[in-house]
Amino acid sequence: MALLFLQLVVGGYLMGLIWTIQWVHYPLLVRVPTAGFTTYLAAHQRRIVPLVLLPMLIDLATGAALPFAPRPPAPVWLPWAVAVLAGVPWLSTAFVQVPLHGRLAVAHDALAQQALTRRLVATNWVRTWAWTAKFLLVSAWLWLVAGSAPA
Numbered sequence: 001m002a003l004l005f006l007q008l009v010v011g012g013y014l015m016g017l018i019w020t021i022q023w024v025h026y027p028l029l030v031r032v033p034t035a036g037f038t039t040y041l042a043a044h045q046r047r048i049v050p051l052v053l054l055p056m057l058i059d060l061a062t063g064a065a066l067p068f069a070p071r072p073p074a075p076v077w078l079p080w081a082v083a084v085l086a087g088v089p090w091l092s093t094a095f096v097q098v099p100l101h102g103r104l105a106v107a108h109d110a111l112a113q114q115a116l117t118r119r120l121v122a123t124n125w126v127r128t129w130a131w132t133a134k135f136l137l138v139s140a141w142l143w144l145v146a147g148s149a150p151a
Contacts, residue, residue, distance in 0.1 A: 001071070004142060007062040018089075019128060029041075038106075064083050074141050
């Protein structure tokens with residue numbers, strides 16, 4: 001039960017953070033002047049990593065452990081769905097967002113920056129929906145457990 005609750009807390013944090021990045025931070029990148037863009041992007045990367053790295057590690061570890069750990073009753077597919085959804089943001093980050101950030105760091109004109117930023121926003125929906133779906137599944141799972149607990 002503690003593992004499931006930790007998954008809920010960390011997943012809720014990551015879901016809130018990714019929605020903020022998706023709706024506020026990434027779209028505003030197009031407003032950063034080209035002259036200061038590289039400096040701005042480097043500062044973003046330095047500041048965002050401490051906010052996401054440990055929670056992402058905890059999220060992945062707890063999500064991956066749920067199918068194998070003693071856990072509250074659930075449909076057999078539920079812990080596996082949570083585990084898969086915990087891995088999706090890592091794959092998207094490694095193979096899509098990090099390379100796009102790398103390309104943005106060397107983009108020297110406004111048109112390239114805008115095109116790459118639009119692509120970053122479009123592809124980031126994968127992480128946004130994965131963390132949202134996982135949070136909703138874990139919330140439903142805990143709600144089922146609470147409903148089945150003796151009064």
